[in-house]
Amino acid sequence: xxxxxxxxxxxxxxxxxxxxxxxxxxxxxxxxxxxxxxxxxxxxxxxxxxxxxxxxxxxxxxxxxxxxxxxxxxxxxxxxxxxxxxxxxxxxxxxxxxxxxxxxxxxxxxxxxxxxxxxxxxxxxxxxxxxxxxxxxxxxxxxxxxxxxxxxxxxxxxxxxxxxxxxxxxxxxxxxxxxxxxxxxxxxxxxxxxxxxxxxxxxxxxxxxxxxxxxxxxxxxxxxxxxxxxxxxxxxxxxxxxxxxxxxxxxxxxxxxxxxxxxxxxxxxxxxxxxxxxxxxxxxxxxxxxxxxxxxxxxxxxxxxxxxxxxxxxxxxxxxxxxxxxxxxxxxxxxxxxxxxxxxxxxxxxxxxxxxxxxxxxxxxxxxxxxxxxxxxxxxxxxxxxxxxxxxxxxxxxxxxxxxxxxxxxxxxxxxxxxxxxxxxxxxxxxxxxxxxxxxxxxxxxxxxxxxxxxxxxxxxxxxxxxxxxxxxxxxxxxx
Amino acid sequence: xxxxxxxxxxxxxxxxxxxxxxxxxxxxxxxxxxxxxxxxxxxxxxxxxxxxxxxxxxxxxxxxxxxxxxxxxxxxxxxxxxxxxxxxxxxxxxxxxxxxxxxxxxxxxxxxxxxxxxxxxxxxxxxxxxxxxxxxxxxxxxxxxxxxxxxxxxxxxxxxxxxxxxxxxxxxxxxxxxxxxxxxxxxxxxxxxxxxxxxxxxxxxxxxxxxxxxxxxxxxxxxxxxxxxxxxxxxxxxxxxxxxxxxxxxxxxxxxxxxxxxxxxxxxxxxxxxxxxxxxxxxxxxxxxxxxxxxxxxxxxxxxxxxxxxxxxxxxxxxxxxxxxxxxxxxxxxxxxxxxxxxxxxxxxxxxxxxxxxxxxxxxxxxxxxxxxxxxxxxxxxxxxxxxxxxxxxxxxxxxxxxxxxxxxxxxxxxxxxxxxxxxxxxxxxxxxxxxxxxxx
Ligand code: HEM
Numbered sequence: 001x002x003x004x005x006x007x008x009x010x011x012x013x014x015x016x017x018x019x020x021x022x023x024x025x026x027x028x029x030x031x032x033x034x035x036x037x038x039x040x041x042x043x044x045x046x047x048x049x050x051x052x053x054x055x056x057x058x059x060x061x062x063x064x065x066x067x068x069x070x071x072x073x074x075x076x077x078x079x080x081x082x083x084x085x086x087x088x089x090x091x092x093x094x095x096x097x098x099x100x101x102x103x104x105x106x107x108x109x110x111x112x113x114x115x116x117x118x119x120x121x122x123x124x125x126x127x128x129x130x131x132x133x134x135x136x137x138x139x140x141x142x143x144x145x146x147x148x149x150x151x152x153x154x155x156x157x158x159x160x161x162x163x164x165x166x167x168x169x170x171x172x173x174x175x176x177x178x179x180x181x182x183x184x185x186x187x188x189x190x191x192x193x194x195x196x197x198x199x200x201x202x203x204x205x206x207x208x209x210x211x212x213x214x215x216x217x218x219x220x221x222x223x224x225x226x227x228x229x230x231x232x233x234x235x236x237x238x239x240x241x242x243x244x245x246x247x248x249x250x251x252x253x254x255x256x257x258x259x260x261x262x263x264x265x266x267x268x269x270x271x272x273x274x275x276x277x278x279x280x281x282x283x284x285x286x287x288x289x290x291x292x293x294x295x296x297x298x299x300x301x302x303x304x305x306x307x308x309x310x311x312x313x314x315x316x317x318x319x320x321x322x323x324x325x326x327x328x329x330x331x332x333x334x335x336x337x338x339x340x341x342x343x344x345x346x347x348x349x350x351x352x353x354x355x356x357x358x359x360x361x362x363x364x365x366x367x368x369x370x371x372x373x374x375x376x377x378x379x380x381x382x383x384x385x386x387x388x389x390x391x392x393x394x395x396x397x398x399x400x401x402x403x404x405x406x407x408x409x410x411x412x413x414x415x416x417x418x419x420x421x422x423x424x425x426x427x428x429x430x431x432x433x434x435x436x437x438x439x440x441x442x443x444x445x446x447x448x449x450x451x452x453x454x455x456x457x458x459x460x461x462x463x464x465x466x467x468x469x470x471x472x473x474x475x476x477x478x479x480x
Numbered sequence: 481x482x483x484x485x486x487x488x489x490x491x492x493x494x495x496x497x498x499x500x501x502x503x504x505x506x507x508x509x510x511x512x513x514x515x516x517x518x519x520x521x522x523x524x525x526x527x528x529x530x531x532x533x534x535x536x537x538x539x540x541x542x543x544x545x546x547x548x549x550x551x552x553x554x555x556x557x558x559x560x561x562x563x564x565x566x567x568x569x570x571x572x573x574x575x576x577x578x579x580x581x582x583x584x585x586x587x588x589x590x591x592x593x594x595x596x597x598x599x600x601x602x603x604x605x606x607x608x609x610x611x612x613x614x615x616x617x618x619x620x621x622x623x624x625x626x627x628x629x630x631x632x633x634x635x636x637x638x639x640x641x642x643x644x645x646x647x648x649x650x651x652x653x654x655x656x657x658x659x660x661x662x663x664x665x666x667x668x669x670x671x672x673x674x675x676x677x678x679x680x681x682x683x684x685x686x687x688x689x690x691x692x693x694x695x696x697x698x699x700x701x702x703x704x705x706x707x708x709x710x711x712x713x714x715x716x717x718x719x720x721x722x723x724x725x726x727x728x729x730x731x732x733x734x735x736x737x738x739x740x741x742x743x744x745x746x747x748x749x750x751x752x753x754x755x756x757x758x759x760x761x762x763x764x765x766x767x768x769x770x771x772x773x774x775x776x777x778x779x780x781x782x783x784x785x786x787x788x789x790x791x792x793x794x795x796x797x798x799x800x801x802x803x804x805x806x807x808x809x810x811x812x813x814x815x816x817x818x819x820x821x822x823x824x825x826x827x828x829x830x831x832x833x834x835x836x837x838x839x840x841x842x843x844x845x846x847x848x849x850x851x852x853x854x855x856x857x858x859x860x861x862x863x864x865x866x867x868x869x870x871x872x873x874x875x876x877x878x879x880x881x882x883x884x885x886x887x888x889x890x891x892x893x894x895x896x897x898x899x900x901x902x903x904x905x906x907x908x909x910x911x912x913x914x915x916x917x918x919x920x921x
Contacts, residue, residue: 086748087748087752093756093759208865208866211867265639335799337831338835339797343835347834350830400826403824404827409761410891410892410894415894430888430889431762431888432889442646442648442915443651443921444634444919446634
């Protein structure tokens with residue numbers, strides 16, 4: 001097994017900091033690269049490595065493509081970053097690939113979009129409470145002015161009760177297991193992946209080293225970087241780093257439950273009916289119970305259960321609809337295009353992401369109990385999810401999931417169904433993506449005209465460097 | 481009428497000095513839309529599902545031989561080939577002349593007949609795979625409408641009191657009544673039946689081959705006990721067949737030990753140029769073409785494999801593909817692969833490379849292409865080196881000048897599901913069968 005260099009890996013890759021309910025993501029621009037690099041060199045000392053399990057705070061940093069360019073990396077080295085990272089999330093063709101069109105098009109975004117100011121890096125701060133967070137934030141931001149850095153926007157976030165997201169469903173249950181971290185002995189084989197899927201410089205699921213940005217030897221005179229595992233005479237800039245994908249998705253909680261209440265009539269009690277339909281859309285009950293394990297009602301025993309498949313348990317989606325959010329973002333052992341569940345598993349293993357998202361905005365109600373949410377008045381609070389994930393290969397992992405499974409209305413033999421929670425719902429030129437089908441006996445139920453329950457507010461692709469790589473970037477000479 | 485789905489592949493050398501003019505003509509078709517434009521409208525055809533017009537650039541084989549620039553005119557169609565070509569030629573002979581006049585051998589007089597003969601003459605054999613068999617262009621649209629009408633009925637019916645308590649057979653009966661009462665759907669009230677001719681057209685050659693092989697194998701055994709002219713002929717046939725497979729395989733194995741010659745990695749810009757043309761939300765197209773690996777055995781081996789695959793094509797399976805085809809041009813020295821698939825080429829490439837079984841199969845064909853990762857015994861290795869495989873696909877991918885598709889909103893699984901709905905609409909069924917049928921909605 002490969003040994004992880006944990007002291008060089010930024011800790012966020014290996015832990016989601018569930019002990020830190022508070023977090024802030026500071027979106028920054030670089031106004032003076034020379035000064036900013038000095039800041040980064042000092043910051044490298046404060047970055048939380050994966051080898052530590054902090055109890056107060058954690059600090060991380062990720063650079064955008066424009067940010068990397070400003071640091072004066074040679075153009076030949078910059079060229080070695082992945083195409084998706086260099087082109088950026090908002091590139092025109094990519095908008096179609098990701099389904100970032102119509103109301104989700106980047107021209108409407110609040111940050112990172114085609115009409116917004118360029119983000120050069122994100123400072124990510126996690127803390128055990130608000131006081132610590134403020135203290136760390138102050139400490140960092142106080143440096144900004146003198147260090148050629150400009151705060152463009154700060155995205156706050158805090159953990160919601162019972163690990164829920166704003167619609168009222170438990171989140172953060174299902175994650176791939178990194179083989180080298182050896183945490184979960186019960187994890188099914190399909191869910192255990194080599195670290196190279198998420199951390200550059202290590203072997204991936206194809207037993208190959210993933211493409212990783214590199215520099216030539218003479219560009220690293222201080223010998224800060226390790227040798228490249230892929231190319232002779234090159235130094236690995238990517239090792240122990242990853243690509244971080246950030247998408248701010250606002251959630252229209254009121255519209256979500258209103259739609260569910262108005263359109264569900266499967267049960268006599270309208271509240272119960274709405275919750276049932278909501279659970280069908282997510283694939284889990286609000287408390288986290290997977291529909292596969294308990295299709296008719298939530299069950300305390302299974303709230304964090306992740307040991308299930310679809311092929312044998314529920315081929316037709318009678319328990320957990322094919323189009324539900326969890327079944328399409330990770331179809332596990334069920335791909336209708338495959339002939340067996342083994343083949344399906346073989347395929348989906350190549351398309352996993354490590355999620356590190358955090359909610360933002362005040363919840364509709366204190367407890368996030370769906371019954372109460374349904375009764376609550378609509379308000380104007382901005383709320384949603386800062387969706388964050390890591391991929392060693394953006395196109396094969398995040399983009400594939402977003403494109404082929406979440407966006408594609410034909411996923412799993414469906415017709416007009418994009419992801420009910422996060423798909424872009426529209427009807428145009430004969431294409432419809434706003435239906436949701438619930439397979440049932442004797443016949444299915446089809447829900448039409450799904451409104452936009454979530455809307456993209458910003459996003460971008462970032463390079464999440466290893467700590468040595470951060471030091472290297474900070475040490476780059478300034479143009480004379 | 482036969483409804484077998486087949487591929488037409490016309491390949492002709494581009495006349496000296498006509499390259500630019502042909503590009504211009506094709507660009508005009510592409511800009512205005514392949515379905516309806518001022519030069520040649522594929523939308524007028526009732527037999528065509530897909531079409532691709534592409535220029536293969538002049539290339540060199542690894543031993544330095546020049547491969548001329550070529551024009552490919554490809555369609556996928558259902559029915560009789562002659563009728564299909566005649567339809568294309570008669571629809572607009574002048575339009576086709578506008579295109580083909582840049583190619584060698586084009587006749588000076590333009591009539592539907594002369595165009596027809598030209599197209600037939602330059603038709604080359606292709607090994608064609610389809611994800612939907614016996615479904616005509618018209619069927620795709622009509623069966624989609626049929627399903628939509630039933631779905632709309634079910635949307636309403638679901639809310640009727642007592643509907644949920646009905647048996648599957650009762651619900652099926654009510655669906656039948658709805659279909660019967662809709663004059664627009666009267667075509668679907670006759671039970672679906674595929675013609676025997678269509679079936680034989682697809683599988684007949686395989687059965688004949690099977691019979692010949694079976695009989696010759698028996699002869700091979702009998703010859704030890706009962707040697708006569710018949711058993712000897714049978715034995716010779718069987719041994720020739722084995723020889724045709726084994727000898728090239730052994731020669732290929734020797735060839736495989738040559739050092740691997742990689743292709744230059746395509747630049748990001750080149751990949752972008754290719755993928756940024758995939759702007760259709762449901763289905764897209766790709767053209768991959770390039771010279772083969774070094775050695776005379778490569779074209780020979782590929783020729784044999786493509787013929788064998790042709791025989792068994794009805795049993796092949798490539799997920800998400802509407803149609804795909806392989807053929808050789810330039811005396812077998814260049815391989816061409818064209819596919820129409822659901823979603824994007826990136827997602828599609830994964831369908832191949834992420835499945836151990838499919839990698840094995842695809843090695844047999846692509847393993848012969850320049851730059852594709854080295855194989856052992858034609859099936860081992862190869863595409864298992866995912867990095868090299870994807871690099872080779874992208875390096876050999878060509879920008880398709882024009883491509884045409886029908887029914888933009890229908891995915892491949894939809895086509896097959898709609899057909900299954902139609903097939904199950906009439907005829908006897910048990911309650912359990914009716915339950916299964918209702919799950920198609
Ligand atoms: C506001 C937006 C979103 C909401 C409310 C949401 C909600 C949820 C919930 C409630 C779960 C079930 C809990 C769990 O299994 O951990 C889940 C799982 C998941 N979500 Fe999301 N999600 C959102 C956005 C996204 C995005 C943008 C992606 C990726 C493109 C994504 C990918 C996943 C994946 C991969 C899983 C795990 C599925 C499994 O392994 O079973 N989600 N999400």
